[in-house]
Amino acid sequence: MSNDMSYTTEEIAKLLKISKLTVYDLIKKGELPSYRVGKQMRVDAADLEAYKQRTRMSAAAVQPVEAQAAASVHATVTSGTTRSLVITGHDLALDIMAKHMEQTITGIRPLRSFVGSLDSLISMYKGEADIVSTHLLDGDTGEYNLPYIRKLLVGSSYLVVNLLSRNAGLYVKQGNPLQLKQWSDLSRPGLKLVNREQGSGARVLLDEQLRLHGIKSEQLVGYNNIQSNHLGVATKVASGEADVGVGIEKAATIVGQVEFIPLIQERYDLVMLNTPSNRSWIPALLQILQSDSFKKELQSIPGYDLSRTGEILLET
Structure with missing residues (x-):
């Protein structure tokens, strides 16, 4: 071998x-x-x-x-053997959460996997992830995450907990020369877009808004111009390679030379399977999410709404 x-x-x-x-x-x-x-x-x-x-x-x-x-x-639980926990998602808050878990929960080793929201839920269904993060808009109801979780994790027992809420919207060139202000403006002919990969929350948000506003993806130049994260999208707009992209406010503040047009507040949630082995660490994770020390670290990052952080939204 x-x-x-x-x-x-x-x-x-x-x-x-x-x-x-x-x-x-x-x-x-x-x-x-x-x-x-x-x-x-x-x-x-x-x-x-x-x-x-x-x-x-x-x-x-x-x-x-x-x-x-x-x-x-x-x-494995009783002998002190370290168990790896796979945490999916891209947001910096997940890295901070993983650090707190490693410091306070014995017997576990957090592992980060940078996977989009939809693929994260699929990986949980397949048994490949332990804590998944998701920000998926259902355009028909205006609800975040729960419609997708119910469909993809059918038959499973799970816990949905809010991590944070954050503004999502459009990245535009500094000064917003094209005066883009709302989702319907994406229908303008010749507009150059930079997009996210399929399965990401930003891609689902864009596709839902295009559907709701009757805009066909074929109309958008650059619909298939893909970046794998918010920073990549914001950078393409800042450099002039694209006129517009969809993402979160924090990336615009990091990249600079790009303006952010907030259009929706998205709820960013965590999902965990409610299994006997997971119940050994879930209560400790909830304590971390609800702790002042964890929230204090997140408060230093612009664009986060922590009013529901640690709140259990659904338990089956």
Whole structure:
């Protein structure tokens, strides 16, 4: 087995003759070190071989691998073994939250995954994420997140908690020479757009507004000009490569040389599966979100509304 090789979770499942869910469980518990390439989790051949050697040397090696993994779930919580928790999303508040978790919750290791809102919920459904962040507008109801969560996590028990609210709108050139003021202005002929990737909250916001205002995406020059984060979109507008983009206020203050037109306040929520193993750390995370020390750090960042931070919005 070459140490230069790596395997997907599907390949690991076939090699070990176990289910993909068991592979994800081993990864989450830190027994199989992994990393993400795009949207795919991968495990290096050397780490897989090391895991196999450990299981052979253990007293329980005579059991099937699947049975070992299932039997060790309780031991992982009680023996002090560190469990990795995958946190998805792009916002700086998530990095601050992960830092607080690492400092105050024993037995866990927060891992950040920079994935958009819709893909985050899909990754949770597939068992690839533990805490997902989402800011998805349902244009028909004006509701954020809950309509998508109910559809994608059908049959699951979960907890939805507010992280913060923030302004979203348009990035325009300094001085706003085209006088863009509202969503309907995107229908102007020749307007050059810079967009976000499919599955991101900003892309869903744009697509919903285009639908509600009867604007076809084909009308927009640059609709397929994609950036992977808010800073990238704001930078393209600031440099003059695009006339307009959709994003959040904070990125405009960081980039400079670009103006922000606020058009909607979006709710940015966290979702966690309400499972027995997660209940060992969920109460501690709620304490962090509701703590003065956490909110004080977020208050130093412009554009955040923390009036509902830590509030449980839905529990199933």
